[in-house]
Amino acid sequence: MLNQRVLVMHPQGSYQEVVCNTNPDWLFPLPDTLSNEAAATLTAGPGTALVLANFIKQHPSDQIMMTGANSLIGLILCQLLGPAYPGLTPIVSPASQAYFHHILPDFPCYLANHVKTTTGRRLLVDIAGSPRLLQQLSATQHPAEIVSIALQSIELTVPFTFVHEDFDPLIYQQFIQDITEQKLQLPIDRSFTFMDTQLAQHYAKDTHSRGRVLVDLRH
Template identity: 65%
Template sequence: MIEVGHNRDQKLLHQRVLVMHPKGSYQEFILNTNSDWLFPLPINVSNAEAATLTAGPGVALALTEFIKQNPSDHLVITGANSVIGLILCQLLGSTYPGLTPIVSPDSQAYFNQSLPGYPVYSIEHLQLFHGRTLIIDIAGSEPLLQQLIAAVPRASIASIALQTSNLNVPFTFVHEDFNHQIYCHLIKTVASHKLWLPIGRIFSFAETKKAQHYAKDHHSRGRVLVNLN
C-alpha cells in the first residue's frame, strides 16, 4: 500500500496486500473503501499466488460445502484438471469416498504430475456406477454430462459453469458468496503450504494479447497471469 486513509490501519502502509474489488481490480491504483476486500499478505505468499486467490479457491470451497451437505456414494468431477478442479481435489483429499476426477487423455499426465496419488479417469474408461452419484460440473459440457448420466443412473448435477440444464436429473447451480473470513483462511492455508495453487504461465504486460490467446487455445495448465510491472 502506498497510502492509507483515515479509516485504515496505518501499519498497512508500504505493506503487501491483496485488494479485491467487486467491479474488478485491473488498474494501476485501487481506492479501497471497504476493509472486507483488503487482505494483508504474509511474506511466504507470492504475488502470483495472491493473484490466483481471486478466481478459483472460493468457488472450490463453495463446492466443498455443497458436497458435504449432499452426501453420495460416488463423486464425479468434470474438468478436474482445471484450476478449480485441482483445488477442489486438494480440499477433498485423495481418499475421499467415491472420488472420481474426469480428465481428458491429453490432460491426464498433467493431472498426475500436479496431484500424484490421486485417482484419475477418462470418460472412455468409466465403468457403470451403482448407488447415488453426485456430478460436480466444472467443464460446462452438456454432451459430457449426457455421457455421464448414461453411466450413472442415479445421478444429480451441481454445476458452476451452467446455470440451467435440460438434462432430466436433479440440477443445482453453485456459486460463491464472498466472505472475508474465507479468504483470510485461504491465505493462511496457502502460506502454511497446506494448499497448492496451480499457476501456469506468467506473461509480461506487453504480451497481454498473447496471454489471452494462450488461455483460450490451450488445455488448462494452471492460472494464466499477466505481470503489470
C-alpha cells in the same frame, strides 16, 4: 496500509478492468513469505471450490463424478476433499491426464469413457461446463443429481443445481495462510509481461488449463 503488499478482492468477481476497494474486508495483507504470483492465484477459484466441497458434504453420495478436474477449481476441490474421500472420481481429458497426475500424484483420475459404473447414489459435479459431456455421463452413469458452477441450466431430466460463491473474507484469510504454509497447491502455468497481455489472453483461451496464467504489470 500504504506501501504494504495486499491482495484486493471484490465480491462481484475479479474479471474486470478496474477493481475499486471500498471495503476493508476486501483487502488482505500478504505475508513476506508469500509471493505476488502465488497470491494472484487466489482470485476466482478457491471460494467457488469451497462452495462445491460444502455441497458435496451436504449431499452424501456413493460416487462423486467431477468434470474439469484438471482446472484450478477442480484441483482445489480435490485437495479440499482429500484423496481418500469416499467415491471421489475426478474426470479429465486424455490430454490432461498426465498433468493431473503430476500436480496431484496421490489422487486417481479417469477418462469420461472409463468411469466405472457403481451402485448407490451418484452425484455429478460440473466444473467443465460442457453440455455434451454431461449428456454423455448422464446416459451412461445415471447420476441422481447434477451440481454446476459453469451452467445455469441444462436440458436433462436429472435434478440440477447451479451454485456460486458468497464472498467471505474469513475464508480468504484462511486460504492465504494455507498457501503460505504449503497446505494448498495452486499451480501457475505461465507469467507474461504487461506488453504481452494480448498474447497471454490468447494463450489462456487456446491452451488446456495448466494453472493460472498471469500478467506482471511491473514489466
